[in-house]
Amino acid sequence: MPPTECDVVVVGVGGMGSAAAFHLARRGVDVVGLERFDVPHARGSSHGLTRIIRLPQYEDPAYVPLVRQAYELWDELDARHPRRLLHRVGSVDVARPDGEGVYAGSKRACAAHDIDHDDLTGAELGERFSGYDFPADYRAVHQSEGGFLHCEGCTVAHVEAAHEHGATIRAREAVEGWDADETGVTVHTDRDTYAADRLVVTAGAWTGSLLPSLSGLLQPERQVLGWFQPTAPERFSTENFPVFVADVPEGHFYGFPTYEVPGFKVGKFNHRGETGPPDELDREPDRTDERLLREFTARYFPEAAGPTMRLSTCMFTNTPDGDFLLDVHPDHPNVVVGAGFSGHGFKFASVVGAALADLALDGATTHPIDPFRIGRFD
Numbered sequence: 534m535p536p537t538e539c540d541v542v543v544v545g546v547g548g549m550g551s552a553a554a555f556h557l558a559r560r561g562v563d564v565v566g567l568e569r570f571d572v573p574h575a576r577g578s579s580h581g582l583t584r585i586i587r588l589p590q591y592e593d594p595a596y597v598p599l600v601r602q603a604y605e606l607w608d609e610l611d612a613r614h615p616r617r618l619l620h621r622v623g624s625v626d627v628a629r630p631d632g633e634g635v636y637a638g639s640k641r642a643c644a645a646h647d648i649d650h651d652d653l654t655g656a657e658l659g660e661r662f663s664g665y666d667f668p669a670d671y672r673a674v675h676q677s678e679g680g681f682l683h684c685e686g687c688t689v690a691h692v693e694a695a696h697e698h699g700a701t702i703r704a705r706e707a708v709e710g711w712d713a714d715e716t717g718v719t720v721h722t723d724r725d726t727y728a729a730d731r732l733v734v735t736a737g738a739w740t741g742s743l744l745p746s747l748s749g750l751l752q753p754e755r756q757v758l759g760w761f762q763p764t765a766p767e768r769f770s771t772e773n774f775p776v777f778v779a780d781v782p783e784g785h786f787y788g789f790p791t792y793e794v795p796g797f798k799v800g801k802f803n804h805r806g807e808t809g810p811p812d813e814l815d816r817e818p819d820r821t822d823e824r825l826l827r828e829f830t831a832r833y834f835p836e837a838a839g840p841t842m843r844l845s846t847c848m849f850t851n852t853p854d855g856d857f858l859l860d861v862h863p864d865h866p867n868v869v870v871g872a873g874f875s876g877h878g879f880k881f882a883s884v885v886g887a888a889l890a891d892l893a894l895d896g897a898t899t900h901p902i903d904p905f906r907i908g909r910f911d
Contacts, residue, residue, distance in 0.1 A: 536719065536726040539563045539701075541893055544708050544720070544743065545736035546572055548579035548684060548879050549871045551691035551702075552886020553733050553893075558698035560890060565727055566692075566700060567720070569707040569739070573688040576816075577737040578848050579879060580685055581758050583789045583798060585776045586880035587624035587679035591638030592855065594645040598901045599884055606883035607682065614690040616683070622790060623775030624679020625665070627658065630672040634780035639674040651675040662775060664768035664797075666835055681776050681789055684879055691886070708736075708743060713865040731893045732868045738811035738848045740872040746864065750910060751873050754849040755807040755814040759826035760796030762839035769797045769837055779833065786829050796842035797834065799826050802876055803849070811848055818844035849876040857905040859885065861892055869893045870907070 543554045546568035554566040570576045586604070590596035607619045626639035643650050653661065655671030667673070692702055703724075711720045711732060718732040734743055741748030763769045774790035774797075788799040805825070807814060823844055831838040852858060852873035862868035869892045871885055878885070884900055891898030 536728040537565065538728050539565045540729060541565075541731045541733060542567060542718065542720045542727050542729045543733045543735060545734065545739070546688070546692065546702055546704070547577050547735065547737055548688055548882040549874070549885050549889070550733070550735035551688045551695065552882045553735055553871065553889040554700050554702065555691045555695040555698070556887045556890035557893065558695045558700035560894065562894065564695065564700040565729070566695070566702040567706050567708055567722060568702070568704045570705065572692055572702060572704045573685040575845070578850065578874070579688055581845055581847055582683065582685065582793055583681040584684045584879035585624065585679070585778070585787060585789070586619065586682055587626070587776070588648050588676050589624070589626060589639040589642045589650065589674055591626055591635045591642060591778070592877060593904070594642040595901070595904050597642055597646040597648070599881055602900060603881045603884040604678070606887060610687070610690055610694065610883060613694065616686055618683050618686050618690060619680065620683070620771060620792070621678055621680040622771050623675060623677050625658065625662070625673050625675050625775050625777040627655070627667055627671055627673035627777060628780035630670070635778050635785070636672045636674060636780065643674065643676075648676060662773065664763075664765070664774050664834055664836060666833055667779075675775065679776055681792070682880065687882065711743070713868055718867055730867065733871070733889050733893050734868065735871045735889070737872070738850045740850065740870070744862065744870065747858070747870065747872070747907070750852050750858065750907075752808050752851045753811045753814065754803060754851055756800065756804050756847045756849050756876070757818045757822040757826070758798060758800045758845045758847065759823060759841065760794045760798050760843040761827065761830055761837055762796050762842050763791065763837045764839045765836040766791065781829070781833065783829055783832075788834070794843050797830070797837035799830050801825060801829065814848065816846050818846055851875045853910065858907055859888060859902045859905040860907040861896060863907055866896065
């Protein structure tokens with residue numbers, strides 16, 4: 534049976550792959566997207582209802598131009614989608630004022646890119662947003678453009694937009710291998726074989742198994758989210774509660790207002806430090822996971838620490854420096870990689886998809902991705 538022919542195959546149709554498929558299809562490219570699970574699904578890194586988006590990038594001011602472009606593309610997608618995807622509820626970066634943590638990094642990004650913001654003490658933060666209860670000497674950056682994305686909705690919206698432009702998306706079809714030479718790429722799945730000019734790999738935690746030469750740069754990690762029913766629900770509504778990232782002695786946490794699930798959502802970056810092959814990481818949350826999240830919530834958001842509503846696992850895929858991999862494969866100029874988003878990538882999915890489409894079709898992009906080239910690890 535002859536292979537199915539197309540221009541570009543996208544492997545992995547989650548947050549990044551769905552955006553790449555859309556941007557490719559919008560440019561008139563014959564695209565096939567292959568997803569081993571459902572579209573959307575809850576096995577990877579693009580589920581859990583909400584993902585933070587914020588303009589101050591405490592990780593590195595170099596991310597700010599990229600997130601500004603992401604905002605523009607999310608607004609563009611929102612304008613064509615019947616359900617709102619981007620919710621601007623504000624963002625808070627809070628920590629002790631000493632050291633080089635979240636607060637200092639956020640201030641640095643605001644200064645470097647002239648980002649309008651409010652600088653609050655812990656006491657002022659609690660006065661403005663009554664759900665917060667941080668020590669008075671903590672400091673916080675509040676920025677009004679921050680908020681959250683409805684992550685499953687974003688994937689669906691990108692897939693629907695890709696469909697409108699003629700893309701083919703195939704779920705429950707696992708890639709078993711691929712070959713590439715100067716004439717093109719061949720992708721083998723458990724259902725079919727595809728012949729294409731280009732390959733885009735956005736397979737999340739499974740990227741390392743598909744690209745063995747890069748597997749040493751990609752470490753999957755188990756992550757758990759918790760939702761707790763507030764005892765004062767109005768304080769944690771989307772009208773009254775901005776998303777947050779908090780640097781505290783217990784670790785590095787993040788959270789959201791109540792949205793769809795009846796509970797305040799909270800997570801801890803790098804949760805319990807459990808790493809390994811994605812198919813071997815425990816998918817079921819346990820009491821230790823719950824206790825870790827509940828103890829933080831009870832201390833800093835006491836009126837959010839009611840009964841547990843939901844627990845969910847997802848995965849980070851971490852690079853050695855915590856920054857992304859966005860590049861042409863070093864050994865195959867017709868293979869493009871988007872991976873290693875290290876727990877803070879989803880907000881960029883709209884612009885990452887556009888950059889990957891550029892790389893696949895042109896070998897270069899005007900989007901500011903130079904800090905995320907693979908060669909930085911040489």
